[in-house]
Amino acid sequence: MFFQHLANGxxxxxxxxxxxxxxxxxxxxxxxxxxxxGEFYMLGAFIVFFFAGQIGLSYYWSIPLSIxxxxxxxxxxxxxxxxxxxxxxxxxxxxxTFAVSMILMNGxxxxxxxxxxxxxxxxxxxxxxxxxxxxxxxxxxxxxxxAISLALHFFLQRTKTGKAIRATAQNKExxxxxxxxxxxxxxxxxxLGIGLCGLAxxxxxxxxxxxxxxxxxxxxxxxxxxxxxxxxxxxxxxLASLILGLxxxxxxxxxxxxxxxGLAFLIMLSILLLRPAGLFGRAVRxx
Amino acid sequence: xxxxxxxxxxALVFFAVLPLLGLSSYSLHILIMIGIFLILSQSxxxxxxxxxxxxxxxxxxxxxxxxxxxxxxxxxKTPFLACFLAAGLSSALLAACVGIPFLRLSRxxxxxxxxxxxxxxxxxxxxxxxxxxxxxxxxxxxxxxxxIPGLPPxxxxxxxxxxxxxxxxxxxxxxxxxxxINSRLGRAFRAIRDDEVLAKSMGVNTFKYKWLxxxxxxxxxxxxxxxxxxxxxxxxxxxFDLYYLEYILITVIVGGAGTVWGVVAGAFIFTTLPExxxxxxxxxxxxxxxxLLLSIHLIPEGIGGIINRGLKKxxxxxx
Numbered sequence: 001m002f003f004q005h006l007a008n009g010x011x012x013x014x015x016x017x018x019x020x021x022x023x024x025x026x027x028x029x030x031x032x033x034x035x036x037x038g039e040f041y042m043l044g045a046f047i048v049f050f051f052a053g054q055i056g057l058s059y060y061w062s063i064p065l066s067i068x069x070x071x072x073x074x075x076x077x078x079x080x081x082x083x084x085x086x087x088x089x090x091x092x093x094x095x096x097t098f099a100v101s102m103i104l105m106n107g108x109x110x111x112x113x114x115x116x117x118x119x120x121x122x123x124x125x126x127x128x129x130x131x132x133x134x135x136x137x138x139x140x141x142x143x144x145x146x147a148i149s150l151a152l153h154f155f156l157q158r159t160k161t162g163k164a165i166r167a168t169a170q171n172k173e174x175x176x177x178x179x180x181x182x183x184x185x186x187x188x189x190x191x192l193g194i195g196l197c198g199l200a201x202x203x204x205x206x207x208x209x210x211x212x213x214x215x216x217x218x219x220x221x222x223x224x225x226x227x228x229x230x231x232x233x234x235x236x237x238x239l240a241s242l243i244l245g246l247x248x249x250x251x252x253x254x255x256x257x258x259x260x261x262g263l264a265f266l267i268m269l270s271i272l273l274l275r276p277a278g279l280f281g282r283a284v285r286x287x
Numbered sequence: 288x289x290x291x292x293x294x295x296x297x298a299l300v301f302f303a304v305l306p307l308l309g310l311s312s313y314s315l316h317i318l319i320m321i322g323i324f325l326i327l328s329q330s331x332x333x334x335x336x337x338x339x340x341x342x343x344x345x346x347x348x349x350x351x352x353x354x355x356x357x358x359x360x361x362x363x364k365t366p367f368l369a370c371f372l373a374a375g376l377s378s379a380l381l382a383a384c385v386g387i388p389f390l391r392l393s394r395x396x397x398x399x400x401x402x403x404x405x406x407x408x409x410x411x412x413x414x415x416x417x418x419x420x421x422x423x424x425x426x427x428x429x430x431x432x433x434x435i436p437g438l439p440p441x442x443x444x445x446x447x448x449x450x451x452x453x454x455x456x457x458x459x460x461x462x463x464x465x466x467x468i469n470s471r472l473g474r475a476f477r478a479i480r481d482d483e484v485l486a487k488s489m490g491v492n493t494f495k496y497k498w499l500x501x502x503x504x505x506x507x508x509x510x511x512x513x514x515x516x517x518x519x520x521x522x523x524x525x526x527f528d529l530y531y532l533e534y535i536l537i538t539v540i541v542g543g544a545g546t547v548w549g550v551v552a553g554a555f556i557f558t559t560l561p562e563x564x565x566x567x568x569x570x571x572x573x574x575x576x577x578x579l580l581l582s583i584h585l586i587p588e589g590i591g592g593i594i595n596r597g598l599k600k601x602x603x604x605x606x
Contacts, residue, residue, distance in 0.1 A: 027395070031395070033395060033398055033399060081580055081584070084584060085583070085584070088587070090394060090395065091335070091339075091341045091394075091398075092583050092587060094341060094398055095341070095536060095540060095579065095583060096579075096580060096583055098533070098536065098579070099576045099577075099579040099580040099583070100576070100580070101576075102533055102572055102573070102575065102576035102579070103573050103576035103577060103580075106570070106572040106573045106576070107573050110570055110573065216529070220406050223399055223402065223403050223406070224403075226399065227396075227399065227400070227403065231393075231395060231396050231399065258414075261410070262410070262414075265406075265407055265410050268403045268406075268407065269407060272388055272389070272392075272400050272403065273388050
């Protein structure tokens with residue numbers, strides 16, 4: 001059973017990391033806390049529900065479509081509401097993303113209603129190896145999450161654009177001095193984060209049920225992750241996702257399923273009280 | 288300027304005689320809600336408009352105040368005034384404790400931290416069923432009742448009674464609030480908002496003042512919550528819902544953070560507007576989202592800011 005819980009935990013960690021890494025990247029580069037981040041995850045799931053469940057398209061085609069729609073909505077939100085405020089105060093930007101979150105969540109509530117929706121996946125057959133029983137869908141999520149995390153790591157560490165993204169997060173003035181186009185990097189980072197969210201939503205849609213407040217539930221976990229890993233810290237976010245996902249799965253397996261959500265709460269509380277800069281974090285600059 | 292006193296007197300008399308004009312109990316209810324959210328919004332206004340910190344925990348203290356007051360009244364039959372003060376003080380104490388780590392965070396992490404605090408309060412109220420009864424909530428909170436020695440006990444039950452109670456409370460809170468922001472303390476707050484490094488270098492103990500502001504703002508939110516619980520006679524975890532946070536954010540932003548009367552106007556607008564917009568809850572919040580978005584882009588200083596600017600211009604012309 002232990003390996004089963006471990007595998008389930010890995011799956012949850014994968015989803016968390018897809019959402020949290022985008023969140024923390026956007027914070028690093030644009031210096032905005034994107035409260036609407038979870039809504040793009042919700043949107044990704046609902047677009048899959050719309051194409052696969054309501055229109056009757058195949059699930060495979062729905063995934064890229066869902067990423068595309070999330071991206072379009074995300075870029076629209078960024079262009080109209082976040083970009084014009086980049087020069088102004090941090091607080092107004094945060095409130096702006098809050099407003100976008102309000103619009104998206106309640107818009108989904110109006111369009112699809114509050115009841116949880118279930119999507120049939122063509123991959124619902126199950127496979128077992130060693131002691132682990134997994135549906136092919138879960139296997140797909142797991143493989144995709146690992147593959148994308150690795151690809152992202154490669155992209156950020158090795159490619160020129162990836163290095164530019166990390167440089168922008170570290171020091172904007174120096175980037176300007178060496179001729180990095182910060183506006184382009186910001187746009188790219190935002191789209192990357194939103195795209196990862198849309199993909200995460202599309203992947204989990206058949207695993208869990210889809211409902212309008214799922215984005216906020218995910219945001220609660222993302223907050224715990226970035227508090228644990230340190231706001232703006234990429235590796236911290238990955239590690240923290242792993243800790244939270246595995247921890248939740250093990251608690252659900254060995255203690256009780258209702259206590260599972262308590263872990264995020266415990267992490268948040270203890271880190272905020274004891275190590276506000278995050279477990280692995282360099283201290284975030286004050287002032 | 289010399290007519291300022293007259294404006295205040297006129298407003299006081301107007302709101303004092305308003306219930307005598309034969310308003311329906313529905314309109315009185317809306318006026319009472321305006322009073323409650325006016326006080327709550329000033330709590331956020333103090334942090335956001337005067338200290339310059341976005342504290343998303345404001346509605347958490349509102350809920351904590353409501354729960355403390357309700358639990359004391361239901362379990363220990365505590366008289367209203369004691370509940371009311373206990374709610375304010377216990378919430379202030381809580382703010383004093385969580386304020387120490389929170390205010391050490393950067394401005395960015397402070398936002399995340401205070402929102403996490405709100406989510407934690409929500410989780411506790413849902414899952415600590417032995418005390419809060421979880422999602423079932425706490426029904427049957429008694430109406431406010433005052434036992435003044437030598438006088439028959441006064442129970443506030445009718446809408447008109449409630450109206451006068453909240454009217455007096457709003458006047459008191461606004462009076463003290465204006466006194467506060469014009470005091471030495473208030474000047475320190477604004478110095479921190481305008482330039483924290485400069486304030487620090489001028490010898491302002493910025494941490495101490497931010498901490499004090501956080502405590503005072505929590506006290507204000509909690510007394511609003513306490514009265515809210517005794518007015519609607521019911522508390523449940525939905526009081527920690529993001530809805531209230533969105534509501535006071537929009538009130539403060541559109542009203543004008545850093546202006547007392549702008550936020551008062553915001554409370555009037557955004558408590559009455561949904562009554563006119565009697566739309567489905569979801570659509571209302573979508574519209575609120577758009578209003579919030581547009582207001583940040585078009586009138587970043589809010590209604591109060593625009594009026595203040597106009598007044599300043601007129602004063603310059605007169606001089």
